[in-house]
Amino acid sequence: MTLFNTADAWWGEGDEKVYVDGEAFPSHFGTGTEDYIGYAWCRPEIFDHFLIAQPDGSGNFHPGMSVNIRHRMLDAIPFTSQIKFDMELWHWATTRMNYALVSYWYMKPGGKCLVEPNPASAKEPVALKRENMFPPVPDLAGVLQGEHLRVVSLSNGSWEIQNSSSWGWSNNQQLWWMDGVTNGQLKAEFEIAKAGVYTITGNFTKAIDYGNFKLMINDQPAPIHFKGYHSGKPVSVTTELVNLGQFQLQEGINTLQVTITGKQPAAKPRFMVGIDYLKIRND
Structure with a gap:
């Protein structure tokens, strides 16, 4: 997950919700974006641990970039037909942000990805400084x-x-x-x-x-x-x-x-x- 923060405030509140096999209510309901990616309290330090990492946290409480990585291996989620993952982004400030998510997974032969390619979004300009957004x-x-x-x-x-x-x-x-x-x-x-x-x-x-x-x-x-x-x-x-x-x-x-x-x-x-x-x- 890569994002560009535009305010001197924390961006990473919000829950994560995982819906397995079309269930109406998520069987996995997490306590917050920051908890899911491996830390809390807006920490800006670079860290690298097993299955989680933050290569850049300079945008965690100020305008700038934040990059977070989270792998699910030991805590994989089994499913039969489909899995839906919602990550809520709830900022402390009234602002706009630029962000992009990259997901990848291992699939057995015969499986089908329902996410279509989206080249138009991939071509959108990337914010590198606050005035790109404001x-x-x-x-x-x-x-x-x-x-x-x-x-x-x-x-x-x-x-x-x-x-x-x-x-x-x-x-x-x-x-x-x-x-x-x-x-x-x-x-x-x-x-x-x-x-x-x-x-x-x-x-x-x-x-x-x-x-x-x-x-x-x-x-x-x-x-x-x-x-x-x-x-x-x-x-x-x-x-x-x-x-x-x-x-x-x-x-x-x-x-x-x-x-x-x-x-x-x-x-x-x-x-x-x-x-x-x-x-x-x-x-």
């Missing part, structure tokens, strides 16, 4: 999710795609920059189909450990100075929608630069920045 472009309503931005450089700290259904984020995700410093910079790219003057608004996260920042789009400064501090009352995390102004955008790649300018006196010094989404309109 390109950094606005949707039909002009909304560009922050987590879809293409981060090209980061001066300090770290970034990831944060998943939570608790804070009202669009798509339950945000682009999350952690542990920056004053004058630290994050640069990202997005793509536009048609050049022109666009009005851009942004929805940004506020919490007790978020910093202040300013923005530039294609080296054009936004006339705002966003203050990310929020006291934590009545909720610990909130967002604020801000009109960033009008900008000349070009067909193809455009740039967004975030520069941390400091923090409010009461803010904890983690200088975090959260981009929920940008809305980009020229109507």
Whole structure:
């Protein structure tokens, strides 16, 4: 089993069900995908054991590839006429994934495989990076999710795609920059189909450990100075929608630069920045 994960979250929940000889309810009902392939708790380590292996686990909790192998020999399942195997993929995040399964077996002479060749599926492009599944472009309503931005450089700290259904984020995700410093910079790219003057608004996260920042789009400064501090009352995390102004955008790649300018006196010094989404309109 080979898959490409697209979120900073675990993909491998879900049961396996094996139906033997046309039975209505599966006689083999497993406790989860991760248990079936030989481990649990999202472990990313490479391992190689008798009948199970994980040559690549880098995509188990972050965007990237995961490859798992499971052989059934000592625990073979006898059947007379047919066997049906369902493997449920239940992701922690709201996302899309690219995956492929390869199955092989030994059959006595006279047996028949009911699975027909499917060359069309075999020719489909393989996702090698997250933007193959989620390109950094606005949707039909002009909304560009922050987590879809293409981060090209980061001066300090770290970034990831944060998943939570608790804070009202669009798509339950945000682009999350952690542990920056004053004058630290994050640069990202997005793509536009048609050049022109666009009005851009942004929805940004506020919490007790978020910093202040300013923005530039294609080296054009936004006339705002966003203050990310929020006291934590009545909720610990909130967002604020801000009109960033009008900008000349070009067909193809455009740039967004975030520069941390400091923090409010009461803010904890983690200088975090959260981009929920940008809305980009020229109507």
